[in-house]
Amino acid sequence: MSTAARPGPGSRQEARTAWLLLAPALTAITVFFAVPVAGGLALSFTDFDLYAVADPRNARFVGTANYTDLTRDPLFWRALRNTLLVVLVGGPLTIALALGGALLVSAPLTRLRGLWRTLFFAPVVTTLVAVAVVWRYLYHPRFGLFNQALALVGLPPIDWLGDPRFAMLAIVLLAAWRSFGYGLVILVAGLQAIPATLYEAAALDGASAWQQFRRITLPMLRPPLLFVAIITTVGYFQVFAEPYVMTRGGPANATLTIALLMYQQGFRWWNMGRASAVAFVLFGLILAVSALQTWIERRRAA
Amino acid sequence: MARHTAALIAVALATGWLAGCGRAASSAEVRFWAFGREGEVVRALLPEFERRHPGVTVTVQQVPWTAAHEKLLTAFVGRATPDVAQLGNTWIPEFVALGALAPLDGRLAGSAAVTRDDYFDGSWSTNLVDGRTWGVPWYVDTRLLFYRTDLVARSGAPWPPRTWRDWREAMRRVKATAGPERFAILLPVDEWDKPVILGLQAGAELLVDNGRRGGFRDPRFRRALSFYVDLFASGLAPPLTDTGVANLYQQFAEGYFAMLVTGPWNLGEFRRRLPASMQDRWATVPLPAPDETAGYPGASIAGGSSLVVFREAAGNDAAWQLVEFLSEPAQQVRFHALSGNLPARRSAWADTGLDRDPRSAAFGEQLLAARPLPKVPEWEQIATRVAERAEEVVRRQRTIEEALEALDAEVDRILAKRRFLLDRAAASEGR
Numbered sequence: 001m002s003t004a005a006r007p008g009p010g011s012r013q014e015a016r017t018a019w020l021l022l023a024p025a026l027t028a029i030t031v032f033f034a035v036p037v038a039g040g041l042a043l044s045f046t047d048f049d050l051y052a053v054a055d056p057r058n059a060r061f062v063g064t065a066n067y068t069d070l071t072r073d074p075l076f077w078r079a080l081r082n083t084l085l086v087v088l089v090g091g092p093l094t095i096a097l098a099l100g101g102a103l104l105v106s107a108p109l110t111r112l113r114g115l116w117r118t119l120f121f122a123p124v125v126t127t128l129v130a131v132a133v134v135w136r137y138l139y140h141p142r143f144g145l146f147n148q149a150l151a152l153v154g155l156p157p158i159d160w161l162g163d164p165r166f167a168m169l170a171i172v173l174l175a176a177w178r179s180f181g182y183g184l185v186i187l188v189a190g191l192q193a194i195p196a197t198l199y200e201a202a203a204l205d206g207a208s209a210w211q212q213f214r215r216i217t218l219p220m221l222r223p224p225l226l227f228v229a230i231i232t233t234v235g236y237f238q239v240f241a242e243p244y245v246m247t248r249g250g251p252a253n254a255t256l257t258i259a260l261l262m263y264q265q266g267f268r269w270w271n272m273g274r275a276s277a278v279a280f281v282l283f284g285l286i287l288a289v290s291a292l293q294t295w296i297e298r299r300r301a302a
Numbered sequence: 303m304a305r306h307t308a309a310l311i312a313v314a315l316a317t318g319w320l321a322g323c324g325r326a327a328s329s330a331e332v333r334f335w336a337f338g339r340e341g342e343v344v345r346a347l348l349p350e351f352e353r354r355h356p357g358v359t360v361t362v363q364q365v366p367w368t369a370a371h372e373k374l375l376t377a378f379v380g381r382a383t384p385d386v387a388q389l390g391n392t393w394i395p396e397f398v399a400l401g402a403l404a405p406l407d408g409r410l411a412g413s414a415a416v417t418r419d420d421y422f423d424g425s426w427s428t429n430l431v432d433g434r435t436w437g438v439p440w441y442v443d444t445r446l447l448f449y450r451t452d453l454v455a456r457s458g459a460p461w462p463p464r465t466w467r468d469w470r471e472a473m474r475r476v477k478a479t480a481g482p483e484r485f486a487i488l489l490p491v492d493e494w495d496k497p498v499i500l501g502l503q504a505g506a507e508l509l510v511d512n513g514r515r516g517g518f519r520d521p522r523f524r525r526a527l528s529f530y531v532d533l534f535a536s537g538l539a540p541p542l543t544d545t546g547v548a549n550l551y552q553q554f555a556e557g558y559f560a561m562l563v564t565g566p567w568n569l570g571e572f573r574r575r576l577p578a579s580m581q582d583r584w585a586t587v588p589l590p591a592p593d594e595t596a597g598y599p600g601a602s603i604a605g606g607s608s609l610v611v612f613r614e615a616a617g618n619d620a621a622w623q624l625v626e627f628l629s630e631p632a633q634q635v636r637f638h639a640l641s642g643n644l645p646a647r648r649s650a651w652a653d654t655g656l657d658r659d660p661r662s663a664a665f666g667e668q669l670l671a672a673r674p675l676p677k678v679p680e681w682e683q684i685a686t687r688v689a690e691r692a693e694e695v696v697r698r699q700r701t702i703e704e705a706l707e708a709l710d711a712e713v714d715r716i717l718a719k720r721r722f723l724l725d726r727a728a729a730s731e732g733r
Binding site for chain 1: 375492683697720723
């Protein structure tokens, strides 16, 4: 039992075998991840663009100019603001929907659980382009379902996708509807892992449903909730497909996200240096926020 | 069994011989890339070319428009460019900057088939970059005014408008007779072409100093932008985006708007998509000019596609012969019949009957006043910024002054690399 842990005569052989077994995975990670990431980082310190495609001598090492230029570009701040809006509004909304849905699906009184779970999960696996077509009808300023509902309660119609004040909200609603099913499935599994005896004991002590939720469900659900929160936040920082198919970043850049800005800089204008800088800013942001979330959770748990 | 084997050997030998032929003739193979519908219909013209040039085969590769730009750039990086391609004429400066194209001046000087005088001035000059010719117009497009004849007639407005003042007055009257939920004109606020066309009409240069800097603070562009923005402020145009218009044709038929500035592809679309009852209620007319001194019609954009020869194929006579062939008036007529695109050769307009149909004849008149856009590779990027700043003014998020100042600053930043390269080239020449 202890021989495997202690370095001994057999361990070199074992190490070699271990490396051999790891080699395919390591090669793949190096070739498809480490090298491109390093290349991207190097690229972000150059002004590699269309002219450099023509002649590499036209590329210049520009130090951190791409990063400082970004801070001076109103488009970047616009994209950052839009992305933070998605994260701060869409994140809590999605988690609340996922938690609410999970509680509903797991409630003892609920019938046809499988059906509900499938219904809530269906948007996650539906093709976004099909979803976008349907949602564009829902958002239509003159004939859409949302505006008809507003008219029923006497509110004026809203140009959901055309009005810069509402376009991002419209995208957030779509994104939340599309993604909460994933969190729901994880939270349902988390709920099932909570021993029923805890609730029975609490009920004997006279705890109300709300107290049971506060004192048992939430604390027991903390690890899956943290996981869902991080996955959702990371996903929303990278939100791309929804604005890309619904609005292409418009109107007036109201739905331009950081990932969309990166795509535009890189593959529309061929400013590869600038696009790489955007990518690393996004990476830094996600890393910082995920670390913060984990740290807060650790502190609270301690 | 033996007979079968013999037959197989014969087939194999024949195949080998044919393949050998293919290789032998490969020096006279022309690889031609064309986009979208053009790539589909151009095949029908090619048997005639191959009949006239025995030993030359043309391989057409059809590329969807949405992938065309990226595919051409990738082909350039991978040294796999075609011999001849169709190129949207705003892309020409970019591919010239890449050094991907062959200059055609030498070929043109000795060509009887391609005659400069038979082309529209504006569309020809989109092919001139840095004093050389890089393409031959294949088909042309521009923007002009589509309108509802009945709504304009009902308003009693004098028609057609020849100046901005006439035009505005006509829009005011149409709006007055149309009612509150309807508009005189549709100008999607996220499109750059309308403010840019008005700027060109007013004589603005858009970029100054050989495309080194933005020139949008010029009083002429300011005048154009004020005219444009005022159409929204006075309620003549709805502040809708392109995506905000659910069904353009249905809304045009409903009378939601009476005028639209758009291009020749809508000649076909309007015929196909408007209900039969609408078919005698729409027409086209060239764009008005800013005032009497500017000369009617007002300027518009010289768009369309050109045929270019890539640098690797500069010495390939067959590649140039294909360009000449597709430029012949007779082929232009056939190509128009197949694709509906407007021919680049003016002599083809009579044979297609385009100059007798008033709807397309208006395009012919407008094309005479068409002007090229600034010929810098960064233009499309600049154009999106024009649309963004103009939209902000329409939505009253910025004043005209603020928007133009911001626009020039952004454009100068976009052009920074171009300035550096031009200055470096100038410095090395001076040395």
